[in-house]
Amino acid sequence: MNNQSPENLQEVRAMIQRHKLNDYIFSIIGLLCLMVGLITLLTLFIDLILQGYPKLLSLSFYTDFPSRRASSAGLLSALVGSSLVMLVTFLSAVPMGVMAAIYLEEYAPKNWFSDLIEINVSNLAAVPSIIYGLLALGLFVYILDLGQSIVTAGLTLGLLILPVVIVATRESIRSIPIAIREAAYAVGATKWQVVYDHVIKYSFGGILTGVIIGMARAIGETAPIITIGALTFIAFLPPSPVTTSAPFLNFEWLSSGFTVLPIQMFSWLSRPSEAFHVNAAAAGVIIILVTLIMNGFAIRMRYKMRKNIKW
Amino acid sequence: MMTSTTPVKAEARNLSFFYNGGNNAVKNVSMPLYENKITALIGPSGCGKSTFLRCFNRMHDLYPGNKYDGQIIMHPDNTNILEKNVDPIEVRMRISMVFQKPNPFPKSIYENVAYGLRVRGEKNRRVVDDKVEEALKGAALWNEVKDRLQDLAFNLSGGQQQRLCIARALATDPEIMLFDEPTSALDPIATANIEELMSELRNKLTILVVTHNMQQAARVSDYTAYMYLGELIEHGETDRIFTRPTRKETEDYITGKFG
Numbered sequence: 001m002n003n004q005s006p007e008n009l010q011e012v013r014a015m016i017q018r019h020k021l022n023d024y025i026f027s028i029i030g031l032l033c034l035m036v037g038l039i040t041l042l043t044l045f046i047d048l049i050l051q052g053y054p055k056l057l058s059l060s061f062y063t064d065f066p067s068r069r070a071s072s073a074g075l076l077s078a079l080v081g082s083s084l085v086m087l088v089t090f091l092s093a094v095p096m097g098v099m100a101a102i103y104l105e106e107y108a109p110k111n112w113f114s115d116l117i118e119i120n121v122s123n124l125a126a127v128p129s130i131i132y133g134l135l136a137l138g139l140f141v142y143i144l145d146l147g148q149s150i151v152t153a154g155l156t157l158g159l160l161i162l163p164v165v166i167v168a169t170r171e172s173i174r175s176i177p178i179a180i181r182e183a184a185y186a187v188g189a190t191k192w193q194v195v196y197d198h199v200i201k202y203s204f205g206g207i208l209t210g211v212i213i214g215m216a217r218a219i220g221e222t223a224p225i226i227t228i229g230a231l232t233f234i235a236f237l238p239p240s241p242v243t244t245s246a247p248f249l250n251f252e253w254l255s256s257g258f259t260v261l262p263i264q265m266f267s268w269l270s271r272p273s274e275a276f277h278v279n280a281a282a283a284g285v286i287i288i289l290v291t292l293i294m295n296g297f298a299i300r301m302r303y304k305m306r307k308n309i310k311w
Numbered sequence: 312m313m314t315s316t317t318p319v320k321a322e323a324r325n326l327s328f329f330y331n332g333g334n335n336a337v338k339n340v341s342m343p344l345y346e347n348k349i350t351a352l353i354g355p356s357g358c359g360k361s362t363f364l365r366c367f368n369r370m371h372d373l374y375p376g377n378k379y380d381g382q383i384i385m386h387p388d389n390t391n392i393l394e395k396n397v398d399p400i401e402v403r404m405r406i407s408m409v410f411q412k413p414n415p416f417p418k419s420i421y422e423n424v425a426y427g428l429r430v431r432g433e434k435n436r437r438v439v440d441d442k443v444e445e446a447l448k449g450a451a452l453w454n455e456v457k458d459r460l461q462d463l464a465f466n467l468s469g470g471q472q473q474r475l476c477i478a479r480a481l482a483t484d485p486e487i488m489l490f491d492e493p494t495s496a497l498d499p500i501a502t503a504n505i506e507e508l509m510s511e512l513r514n515k516l517t518i519l520v521v522t523h524n525m526q527q528a529a530r531v532s533d534y535t536a537y538m539y540l541g542e543l544i545e546h547g548e549t550d551r552i553f554t555r556p557t558r559k560e561t562e563d564y565i566t567g568k569f570g
Binding site: 109110177179180181182183184185186187188189190193197198202309 | 368370373375400401403404407408410412414415416417426427429430431476479480483
């Protein structure tokens with residue numbers, strides 16, 4: 001085949017061109033698919049901004065309580081409520097999720113029982129959030145008598161993102177090479193020393209990413225919060241967690257009534273008055289921005305944490 | 312024979328090993344490790360030499376279902392390190408290990424070497440500093456890294472990383488050091504450095520090295536053991552094994568007829 005005749009060469013070139021056409025067609029279809037999703041979301045976001053910009057630009061929107069008059073209604077109680085609920089969510093889900101994942105990966109014997117737990121954890125991540133709301137209503141509100149409060153909402157969302165935290169932590173732990181663990185065991189480390197000095201440290205970036213993505217999901221959750229009975233019209237703030245006198249910490253806020261951003265948005269949206277829809281759009285923009293910022297932060301943390309780790 | 316006068320540091324007695332699932336990877340091996348000597352384990356891949364080596368620091372205990380049979384006796388205290396009531400952590404504190412691929416922690420050069428001391432609860436900064444320097448000097452790495460001890464270990468070259476792993480294994484003054492094909496991921500120059508280092512380390516401790524490279528065994532070791540299909544075929548002084556093997560199988564492997 002060393003001496004290709006000119007005709008043969010022509011044929012080969014034509015064939016290559018035909019095959020390359022497939023590349024071209026696929027790349028066009030792929031781009032279109034990508035655009036459908038991106039453009040829809042972008043349109044939605046821009047539409048919200050255009051609708052809500054008069055409110056977004058006014059400072060009083062962020063410092064006012066809800067009101068009967070659309071012009072003076074603000075987000076303050078929802079912003080504070082969402083922040084405090086997220087704080088409880090973070091403090092409950094992260095330690096529990098991380099410790100559960102470390103136990104499952106490092107300590108639990110591998111048998112049918114741990115397999116069963118593994119399947120269940122993955123399934124829990126797929127349970128609709130309203131089911132968590134029902135569970136929370138029964139457990140936290142009625143049995144434990146925590147009331148329709150910030151602590152109930154925080155624990156509910158904590159439960160909701162627990163599987164996300166567990167799965168992310170386990171994946172992160174699993175990505176640590178066996179050679180690194182063996183190196184630590186070989187100098188005489190105990191299991192806990194390996195976990196504390198290596199496993200947690202090297203998987204920290206991945207754990208954090210999982211936590212933030214879980215939190216970003218939780219901050220937009222509406223259904224379970226409605227189920228446990230969040231209020232839609234709150235014209236007061238919970239007691240401050242930090243006080244000026246000793247012991248400087250105050251836990252009354254935990255049992256306070258509250259509202260959160262998506263519920264505030266929903267309540268404005270369900271009003272007939274057109275003016276309230278501007279408020280709803282502005283609240284929507286804030287929720288999306290918070291989520292985007294959290295996700296961006298997660299990506300940045302992952303990049304930073306992995307920079308010094310090469311495997 | 313000279314072997315009868317050289318003190319024995321450790322010896323395997325009728326050692327068998329079974330992986331989870333029953334695979335009998337080491338079969339009834341009895342073999343001494345002579346003090347301050349290098350013993351090389353050679354044999355085709357899958358012959359059980361790495362499995363045998365990893366019995367010496369109870370590495371197999373990390374994975375469930377593995378089973379040892381027989382004894383490994385450490386001298387002079389005559390401890391059977393495979394016995395149930397001997398803690399594998401105690402064994403690993405006496406017998407350290409260098410792996411096939413360099414596996415430094417994603418920490419600083421200093422912290423890599425210091426880790427064995429940290430695990431032992433050594434808090435005194437001066438003691439740790441001194442030990443780290445001593446270990447890095449012992450691993451012939453000190454001159455290359457003394458000005459950048461806080462740099463990440465990953466920034467070192469492959470050969471330097473492997474010497475760092477040797478320093479890490481050396482920092483805790485082990486009695487025996489295990490090398491599991493320590494140069495198989497390295498270039499010829501880095502390999503020569505490691506081999507030279509092993510020859511020097513012999514003055515301080517006893518070495519057991521697994522190698523797939525017969526020339527390496529001939530170059531560095533004092534004793535050589537040939538394993539095949541989990542069995543010890545022949546063990547003796549390296550010079551004799553390579554010039555006058557008593558078993559036909561050993562001769563075939565060494566001359567390249569087999570393997």
